[in-house]
Amino acid sequence: MAAGINLKELAAELKLAPSTVSRALNDSYEISEETKKKVISMAEKLNYQPNQFARGLRENKSKTIAVIIPERINNFFAQVMDGIEEIAQDHGYHLLVYNTHEDVEREKKIVNLLLNGRADAVVMSVSSQTSDVSHLEKLYNQGLPIIFFDRICSGIPTTKFITNDYQSAYDGTKHLIQQGCKKISFLMISKELSITKERYRGYSMAVKEAGLVEEPTFSLNCNHCDEENIDLIRDMLWSENRPDGILASVEKLAIATYHAVKRTKIRIPEDLKIISFANTTMAGLLSPSLTTITQPAITIGQECAKLLIGKLTKPKHYELIDQVIIIPSKIIIRSSTVAE
């Protein structure tokens, strides 16, 4: 256990007071250049690393951001985190990452663990089960800066980053209609989710505008069990009045649809066209390749981190005002919606 050297020992080595050494390392104007150089070189030589507990206790800052996501095996969230991490690393911030597995109870536990100063701020996307938000209010009321992305929580007055969910769902649905779809199904994982509501609005509007009927059975509320979802979708595809187009509001439901279709004789895109919100790099390799609404995930992560770190480092210049910032998605048309 070759524990690192501490400030007092370093000071003793230099025959200086700890306060002087501290100031020298923090580049205080009170210390001469000469002394600073000596201190810094000695610190490097002895590989001095300031104890972050002592510093945190004194400054009440952890230089850490907590990121809470509902699932990890998902390119969208992975990309967002890469974006957050990039900016965070640039500013010397560390990332504490938590996966709620779409479970609101886990989410509550995790949020409670964040009440003791372990993180200076929180970036999160709520679980699909989250409707009661009292745990998030508690966090907010503690004064901890918090930002939501994608699956936002409108009840908390802070800044949120999303994509143009309404518009892109509208555009995606319209694309299906232009390709000849008459009976379009909307696949979702939870009615509670902000993204579900917005994307459904866009879908619904496009359907209405086209004068099509919106069958209630076409709005399929799936869950987080892949196998069950496949069965649900397959049942819908086997039914008398089956859809000829699908808008999947999340990637996993498009994947489930592909699996479901494999168990039928339905052909994509001839019998069924499908478009999905998705960030997978494999969209182009599926059979047929999947038309996607792709979210600017990395950018979202970067913007979240920029704003949050701005708020943490220059509180006077940055304000987490109650607003929703929209970064548009891109529709990438592939074979799953276009008959050859």
Add this chain to the structure above:
Amino acid sequence: MAAGINLKELAAELKLAPSTVSRALNDSYEISEETKKKVISMAEKLNYQPNQFARGLRENKSKTIAVIIPERINNFFAQVMDGIEEIAQDHGYHLLVYNTHEDVEREKKIVNLLLNGRADAVVMSVSSQTSDVSHLEKLYNQGLPIIFFDRICSGIPTTKFITNDYQSAYDGTKHLIQQGCKKISFLMISKELSITKERYRGYSMAVKEAGLVEEPTFSLNCNHCDEENIDLIRDMLWSENRPDGILASVEKLAIATYHAVKRTKIRIPEDLKIISFANTTMAGLLSPSLTTITQPAITIGQECAKLLIGKLTKPKHYELIDQVIIIPSKIIIRSSTVAE
């Protein structure tokens, strides 16, 4: 900024000494049951949260594990992290996550940041560029428990978790041979990586045993740029003496191969068979579906965390001895290696 209450304030509220309250909350034998109850109920009422900096400073423990991975947009690493997190959460540990992006310089910086007690232990998989391991030795010499998984670092005398890389590569190659392949290519991302060496050994052995020639040009050393990899593979597939089988040592190279094949008239599996180490859930949906060597990622994560937390909480019962623990992979045969 409704800051939480601290121990002293809680003690004042209870008209007790801070030391007594601390002991009561930590269930010390020195405190009467009656007092304990009072203290605990008051602590809950006032929502007291012990300051983790003060505690960390005093105990020199952060209850945090650092996880360092080379990429995040990768199901294998995502699953490993889910496994680690599951066990960590059960034991009250938090996860600090870092992505090196396969960049050894970033890896060094990150490792250096971990020298100040921010984490109690480290779980990592090295970057593909890592050959000099002095930064990891420094970490080890500091006495910080460290465990490697998958891409291990044999120079550090600690416990490592891997899958049966040699055996599964051998089996995978043999499977290709049984399916009629005569000219098998081995795709890798870095010669330095432990997994590359082992998987290559298995491949090479199977090729030799079958009496086949191992063309030097068939061992393709790719990099981390997807586009370049696609070009490299396509060039190989366009060459006079092109392979009729491919063993991809990592998932992204199988994906790159599929992309490359799309730009040729080569048919899978008729003209080219392919098997790959991969953990994607979409293997079955690719066209044709991809035969994979799938690693027990979640289990690997769980085992890493179990051992590490055991070492941290009961140092006498757990030892991070210099050994490699093997958890076998599973070969899942799909259409990419089997002619119909």
Add this chain to the structure above:
DNA sequence: TTAAAATACGGAAACGATTGCGAAAATAAG
């Protein structure tokens, strides 16, 4: 009844960094 031991709690010193304040030493001004 008295000494010894167990019980229950308080006081104060750590842990390692930062920083307000004061005091030397060096320099400038008169």
Add this chain to the structure above:
DNA sequence: CTTATTTTCGCAATCGTTTCCGTATTTTAA
């Protein structure tokens, strides 16, 4: 040469816990 000012640095308090002591009270043993 004296006084004022600046530069440079040390002392000590502080952040919130935990824990080593010490002490008062109660219980047990003799």
